[in-house]
Amino acid sequence: MALAVAVRYDFIDDKGDTSFTKIRVPTGFSIAQYTEFVQAMGQFLANMSACRITGGSVTFTIDLSGLSLKAAAASVADTFQKGYFAFNSAATGFFKRLRIPTFNEAKVSAGSDTINTIDADVAAFLGAMNSGIVVTGGTIQPVTERGHDLTSLSEAREVFRRKR
């Protein structure tokens, strides 16, 4: 049986504390249809909750089967070792930062913590982030959390952070 899609609502109370609830719904509908559902169910929840709804979202599991991905982590892999990337966007002052766990040490320039952006695999990743990925009927271009297109790399280095 197909794993259900998760609809999540976030709430805030008058003390500023937050919480959430989830409702599962089946797969097989379009984003537009799920949007209708989330908005209608959101109204039912808003009508009966004393808290305010601050957000609603739908989370889909992406099928990664059939891809040529590694079947197992390498023995040197650690989630606290991360590739830190900062990207400039089309809007001055807005950046996108991401940390990729288990970053491959072989992609870091010798004698430094700078990621080797000339490496073919790193360059391919950066190309996808800066120029987008062509999909059927268009190109999806990564953006900042505020929706500004990413335009260029600002910084790329190896960092060590908590396992999360």
Added chain:
Amino acid sequence: MALTNEITYTLEDDSGDSATTGVNVPTAFSLAQFTEFARAMAGFIDDIVSGLVARAELTVNIDLSALTGNTVGAGSDVQEINSYQFTTAAGRPVSVNVPGTDETDVSAGSDELNQLDTQQAAFVNAMVNGIAVTGGTIQPSDIDSEDITAIVYARESARASGKRR
């Protein structure tokens, strides 16, 4: 501020520990197109990590700005919850906990939520019978997509918000 969607990748190391990273994408694409993107990006990420790309999820943020009456009530508390248990046709329990109990919805002298209350009834009906959308009806389900068919109970309860004081 424009809403964006996010594709979250979960990576695992050889100790079995996991961590995530996320890529924001615009909203104006279909589920099929986002799936194409997410699968391709998974390949690019796989090529630069030593861990395992274990999972990918697309989170679509929904605009709820048109909700009416969506305000914070005085004295509201996310730790006071409406606790519902539903069941599927196969008898599998499905729990839904909604933060922010409206005390006027609780039946006097008990913890039971008054299911005859108009707002409570509307929510329970949507959970049991689904919500009509353009071209179909979306019916809430359990985690395996088995439809909810009935409510078992609805009562006031309490749950820690997760915020440490």
